[in-house]
Amino acid sequence: MEKTIKDHKVLFLASTDGAHTGRSGYTILSEYIPNSVLLEAHRKRANSIVKRLSDAITARISLSRWSRRSSLKMEFKAYSILRKQKIDIVHYLWGDRDICFIDFFKKQRNLKLVISLHNCASMLDGTFNFPARFKNFDALILMSKVQQPYFEKAGVSPEKIHVVLHGIDCDHFKPANELKNEDTFTLLSVGSWLRNFTILTEICKRLGEVSDIKIKIISSPKFKYLFEGQKHISFQSKLSNEELLRAYHQASCFLMTAEDATANNALLEALACGLPIVTERVGGIPEYVNEKCAVFSEDVDAFVKNIVTIANSRQLQQEMGLAARERAEELDWRKSATRIKEIYDRL
Numbered sequence: 612m613e614k615t616i617k618d619h620k621v622l623f624l625a626s627t628d629g630a631h632t633g634r635s636g637y638t639i640l641s642e643y644i645p646n647s648v649l650l651e652a653h654r655k656r657a658n659s660i661v662k663r664l665s666d667a668i669t670a671r672i673s674l675s676r677w678s679r680r681s682s683l684k685m686e687f688k689a690y691s692i693l694r695k696q697k698i699d700i701v702h703y704l705w706g707d708r709d710i711c712f713i714d715f716f717k718k719q720r721n722l723k724l725v726i727s728l729h730n731c732a733s734m735l736d737g738t739f740n741f742p743a744r745f746k747n748f749d750a751l752i753l754m755s756k757v758q759q760p761y762f763e764k765a766g767v768s769p770e771k772i773h774v775v776l777h778g779i780d781c782d783h784f785k786p787a788n789e790l791k792n793e794d795t796f797t798l799l800s801v802g803s804w805l806r807n808f809t810i811l812t813e814i815c816k817r818l819g820e821v822s823d824i825k826i827k828i829i830s831s832p833k834f835k836y837l838f839e840g841q842k843h844i845s846f847q848s849k850l851s852n853e854e855l856l857r858a859y860h861q862a863s864c865f866l867m868t869a870e871d872a873t874a875n876n877a878l879l880e881a882l883a884c885g886l887p888i889v890t891e892r893v894g895g896i897p898e899y900v901n902e903k904c905a906v907f908s909e910d911v912d913a914f915v916k917n918i919v920t921i922a923n924s925r926q927l928q929q930e931m932g933l934a935a936r937e938r939a940e941e942l943d944w945r946k947s948a949t950r951i952k953e954i955y956d957r958l
Contacts, residue, residue, distance in 0.1 A: 619955055620697055621647040624685055624713075625704035628654045633852030634783035635876045637704050637727065643948035650692065652685035654708075669711070674744050676737065677708035686711050693722070700725060700955055707738050714747035723958045727752040728762075729777075731805065731871040731894055735761040749958050752951065754873035755895025773954055776898060777874030778947035779939055784883035786936060787860035796824050796922040799862035799886070801855075801877035803831040807868040810911060812837050814868070817915045819843045824922055826866075829858060859884035863928060864921055866914075869893045883939035887931035889917050899942070903934035 623641045641649040657663040657680075666679045673682065689701065699722070703710055706726035717724050726748050730738050735758065742765035745751060751762055753774045762772055798818070800811060811828075818824050819841055828838060832848045850858065859865075865881035865888050872878075872894035879899065881888060888905035890896055891914075897907070906921070908914040921927055 619646065619699045621700045621702055621955070622689060622692060622698045623647055623649045623702050623704055624652075624689055624709065625649065626652045626654045626681060626685065626709050633855075634780040635852075635880065637729070637777065639780060639944055640704065640778065640948060640951065643944050644952065648692070648696075648698075650685060650688055652681045652688075652709075654679055654681050671740070673711040674714070674739060674741055675706065675708060675710045676740055678711050682709040683711050685709065686713050689713065690716065699723060700958065703727065705729060714744055717747065723749045723955075725750045725752065725954070725958075727754075728758060729754050729873055730758075731873055732757045732761060733871050733894075750954050752954070755898055757895050758873060773950075775947055775950045775954075776942055777876075777879060778944035779879040779883050779942050781883050781940055781943045784856065784859070784880045784939070786885035786932070789860075793925065796863045797861060798824055798826045798864050798866050798918060798922075799829070799858060799881070800826070800866045800868070801829045801858070801881070802875070803834065805870045805872060806830070807870045808834060808837060810914070811866070811868045813911045814866070814914045814918075815841060815844055817911060818918065821915065822919055822922065824918065827858060827862065829855070855880075856884075859886065862886055864889060864918065866890075866918070867896070868914075869896065872896050874899065879939065879942065882935045882942070885932040885936040887921050887928055887935060889914060889921065899938075901934075901938060904931050904938050905935075906931075 621644055625638045638649065641647050657666050669678050669680055669683050670676050701713065701722050702725040704727050706728050707730040710726060714724060728751060745762055745765050745767045751767060751772050753759060754777050756774050759772055763769060815826055815838060826844045828844060828846045829850060830848065835846050838844045838846050859880060865886040867878050867888060867890035874895065888900050889908060890905055892907050906917040908917050
């Protein structure tokens with residue numbers, strides 16, 4: 612009789628840094644995998660010379676150069692669990708920033724090792740010390756096809772490489788129940804990591820000159836100075852989960868400017884909330900949105916033109932919004948988890 616996922620005991624390993632809270636982030640996958648255990652470690656900034664040195668040494672000798680003391684401690688805790696419990700599969704949810712030495716331990720415990728990888732293709736060379744060690748893993752789960760050539764070049768068998776797009780909680784992130792104010796068109800930008808602020812600031816400036824569009828930017832406080840003095844722009848930071856959801860509900864359209872990307876939580880959240888998307892063909896973005904729900908723009912002129920076109924058409928807003936929600940439902944965590952269960956079963 613073929614073994615099913617219900618027979619497997621899965622140990623998830625993940626570090627947290629406070630960037631993803633509430634119903635955002637990749638650790639939510641664990642909720643949709645039965646018979647699993649989630650082990651989390653908090654990444655803290657080193658506050659002493661000894662701790663900084665320890666972090667530096669860990670990063671130098673681990674598989675991931677992003678590994679820290681917290682990553683090493685998490686693996687030690689995992690070893691303890693593995694000695695006490697029968698675990699079939701160990702799955703690193705953020706392997707890019709945490710993986711240390713657990714692949715050396717797998718033969719002793721007859722483990723199957725799975726690793727999810729999030730970093731952009733342009734960053735992978737600078738992320739890992741010993742890429743040949745990925746051949747020790749039983750399955751690599753990528754967020755985008757653009758990552759695949761790096762791991763094939765490292766010698767990983769194509770049969771071990773799986774592209775499973777990042778999921779989204781469509782029960783939490785969903786369109787607003789109340790009707791939006793049709794008299795105000797609000798363009799929303801969310802996020803800091805790998806955002807192209809050069810093009811974003813120029814788009815905002817140009818929109819202020821040619822339209823009465825309101826722009827809301829939610830990002831790190833260190834970028835606030837870029838938008839000061841522009842009355843059509845509001846800038847916010849450190850929103851609660853409820854405030855962030857409200858911002859999506861109050862928005863009319865989502866603007867995504869990126870230097871690079873694989874999956875992007877803000878983009879997924881905007882889709883699930885039924886927002887038209889204006890973005891560019893960068894990294895894995897075209898794998899997550901389609902031309903029914905998104906308009907791709909090559910330069911500032913195209914961005915401004917496309918945003919104004921959407922702002923001037925209530926029908927286009929509605930059509931793109933419905934298509935955005937439809938695309939999000941294709942990326943619901945339940946479906947992503949089902950694909951990952953199938954990978955487990957094949958192991």
